[in-house]
Amino acid sequence: MECARPAKLTKTTVKEVQELEEKLGVTLVAYEKLPSYKKLTAAGVARLKAAEKETGAILVAYEA
Numbered sequence: 001m002e003c004a005r006p007a008k009l010t011k012t013t014v015k016e017v018q019e020l021e022e023k024l025g026v027t028l029v030a031y032e033k034l035p036s037y038k039k040l041t042a043a044g045v046a047r048l049k050a051a052e053k054e055t056g057a058i059l060v061a062y063e064a
Helices: 011-024 042-055
Strands: none
16 A cells, blocks of 8 residues: 655746646656565564554555
8 A cells, every 4th residue: 555645846847847748748647656665574474464453554565
């Protein structure tokens, strides 16, 4: 599960994206690049699963 956010673009970049949209005849959406997933040890995975069970939430570990 990934929760991408819209990218924060400069005015210049927005203009470039809009020009590309016109050229391609499409609507483009820019998202922030997500960090890589963190490889957890078996103990780390167990702790994460326990926290998920306790909170009722889905937790995703990313590289810091």
